[in-house]
Amino acid sequence: MRFMVDECIGPNVANWLREEGYEVFSVYEQERGLDDDKILEKAYTEEWILITSDKDFGTKVYREGRPHKGIILLRLDDERFPNKIKVLRELLNRYKNKIKDRFIVVTDHGIRFSLIKE
Numbered sequence: 001m002r003f004m005v006d007e008c009i010g011p012n013v014a015n016w017l018r019e020e021g022y023e024v025f026s027v028y029e030q031e032r033g034l035d036d037d038k039i040l041e042k043a044y045t046e047e048w049i050l051i052t053s054d055k056d057f058g059t060k061v062y063r064e065g066r067p068h069k070g071i072i073l074l075r076l077d078d079e080r081f082p083n084k085i086k087v088l089r090e091l092l093n094r095y096k097n098k099i100k101d102r103f104i105v106v107t108d109h110g111i112r113f114s115l116i117k118e
Contacts, residue, residue, distance in 0.1 A: 003022055003048060005025070006052035007028045011029055012085070014026035025046075036054065047069045053075065070102055072104045075107045077108050087106050091104070
């Protein structure tokens, strides 16, 4: 499984995913300052599942109809990296096979899945 980690998620989460054996592209480490349109395009064409906390990606997908290969939107009260890792660990342990091609919103209270439409 391949993950693109947005700048707002941070390098600690990217490093943890690598330690877990996932292929990771870190926007923070590899293309800092990349705008949202280019992030979404790169993630789609290179088949990365995007992990972000930027709500603008919901607008791009649902209002603008932009395609993606999977987006995990973290909407957490505690945005420190240990909490991000905790919720991602739970998501991956429980739903690893349901992440691709889905728009997933993860909050402190639950997980919502949406299927993409192409």
